[in-house]
Amino acid sequence: MVAQTVAFGIIATAMVGAAIGVVRSNSVVRAALYLIVVLAGAAAQFILLAAEFVGWVQVLIYIGAVAVLFLFGIMLTRAPMEGEPQDNDQRWPAFVVSVFVLGVLVALLVDAFGAQEIDLVAPTTTAEIGDSIFRNFVVPFEVVSMLLLGALVGAIALARRD
């Protein structure tokens, strides 16, 4: 248990630093690389929570596909590599709003869950997740597949040069 908490601390520190990098970096490419660190850290946290299938799906889809998509987006919009600030003029209101939301959330969480512990039993197997999807969540699964099709067609229709 102690080892897991230490591992959590190391990964969480890296994620916090990288998340700040995503919203502070003036270079768009560097922000994308920081985002990859956050996503990989989230995958590591999932594995720490014994949800290995979700962890590897996170690696495959987010780091494998979404990050590459972001790099393509950066390339196609010719984002500046360095120099000029990427923030608009509402930085301080945004900071106040996010700190306020963070304060409210932390107060609520401490109040609601106190020091409750997660006791991990056995890691979740992929078979159990597949069972659950196709036993209890068939309709959402089909709806998501239609949504993906719609997003695919929509993205092509939007980005097509005609």
Next chain:
Amino acid sequence: MELNLFLMLAAFLFCTGIYGVLARRNGVLVLMSVELMLVAVNINLVAFAAFTGAIAGQVFALFVITIAAAEVGVGLALVLLVYRNLRSPDLDNLDSLKG
């Protein structure tokens, strides 16, 4: 492990995402901040799945990942369209509806 550790981490990531969405100019960076918020939600879902022992949390995390992928595809197509029409990916230039 304490449940709250994971929930606090997720809350921090979510608030960083809020800051990014509000304060960033470049459309691609705004989308990245939205991704931060979605990752925070996934951490919450998986943490609660481990906490309650119910597997539905992990299934929902998978659904969220799928929808995030669709959202990035459409979002980047929109940013590309903004760039093509305005010669810049900055969202501050989208002020046609401003009074």
